[in-house]
Amino acid sequence: MLDIKFIRENIDLVRKKLLSRNEKYALLLDNLINIDLKRREKIKDIENLKNILNDKSKEIMTLKKENKLDEMNNLLENLKELKNNIDIKQKDLNEAENSFQEIMLSIPNIPLDDVPEGKTDKDNEVIKFVGEPKKFDFDISDHVDLGKNLDILDFEVGAKIAGKRFAFMKGFGAKLERAIFTFMLDTHIEKGYTEVLTPFMANKDSFYGTGQLPKFEEDLFKCQDNFYLIPTAEVPITNIHRKEFLDEKNLPIKYVGFSPCFRRESGSYGKDTRGLIRNHQFDKVELVKFVKPCDGEKELLDLLGDACKILDLLELPYRVVKLCTGDLGFSSAKTYDIEVWMPFAKEYREISSCSLFTDFQARRLSVKYKSSDKKESSFVYTINGSGLAVGRTFAAILENYQEKDGSITIPKVLRKYMNNLEKISK
């Protein structure tokens, strides 16, 4: 959520920034400003009347004590009318407040100045390439065929158990998955992140806090009793400190958490239907930070570096791109994607998304800190990123580390998590 005071004082800037995301926000912004103006007048009016009511109510008590019953009854009649009047106006104000909140919650974050302008992912800016895609001297397979031949990956069984877009892992496949996320967790813990294991379902308030609700409900699996399955551990982890005052000396706070992620993928029929790339359930290790505003940019780059380090250690080729304004996620002010090289498709695929949310989430969540010098409290900045998506890492390892005979060499850093196994073969 943006700061309404900032919007009032910087209308032109906000409009320009929102338009750089999408033109449709122009109308929304006009609506907001209009409603805000009206609602403030209504507030002023009602608070005035309430003030009068409060004063007069106290008079009733005095009159009662002094036994001036006639006067009291007279006043009582007047106050009933006044109260009635207030009630009517209050309902009107509540409606205005509701539409105001609704719009506030559906306006995205404004991009930072160095975010490149653009409409789609074609306009994203490639920052750097790391590692050389390996040249194979044989016909390579994709991870689905490789996994199937080794009997470690089975999408038919996944479909039988649950449906399409579900994976099933077996034997060294299951073990490799476990090795990958354990390795990721251990690496991040070493970097000073605190490991957390959270609920994999969360309530509505949590989803409003991080920005998935109210706009993106159709992307979520909804359960009974008002629970939603988490689409990323970002939701529970960022909500750890909802409605809290943090101590400045504890910042930055850094968490790493593993979770399965559940996504309906409602808008992606027919896209990436094969393999581990886009499933309803996948594992992910997530990094989340709460930082002081002045450290936002630096901490984002640090987090990006922590995510990249996983691929460095796994010796997988990748590139880093900076998302353009049109491709930016709803809550994000700046995002770097990490894309891993997939040899069969001969393309880079997103494996991590690292974002700085400025105070957008913190304002929705109400996470503040009190600085030691200023007496004023302010919202923290939140940052998060995948570190990394485990399923896609699994796929990338299979494809990049495949051998002519269909076996898979285990990346060196993972071997200690797999009883020193060097190769998965038939």
Added chain:
RNA sequence: GGAGAGAUACCCAAGUGGCUGAAGGGGCGGGUUUGCUAAACCUGUAGUAGGAUUUUUCCUAGCGAGGGUUCAAAUCCCUCUCUCUCCGCCA
């Protein structure tokens, strides 16, 4: 799933319709006394959100959350959340 108890400020806790935005204690801040410390005494101690005004103050909301009754609610009524105890069930 059944039965009961509870949620008040940093902490403990009083408070069943108006002089309570909150007694009392602890803690913390300041002061007096004092060679220093301690003790004693005095004194201060809602942070917040919103609106107006602007640099000063005023107003509104706020006693777990949300509704309701009333001129007036921490207090009465309803719904919900969480915590605790007992029974049942269960990994």
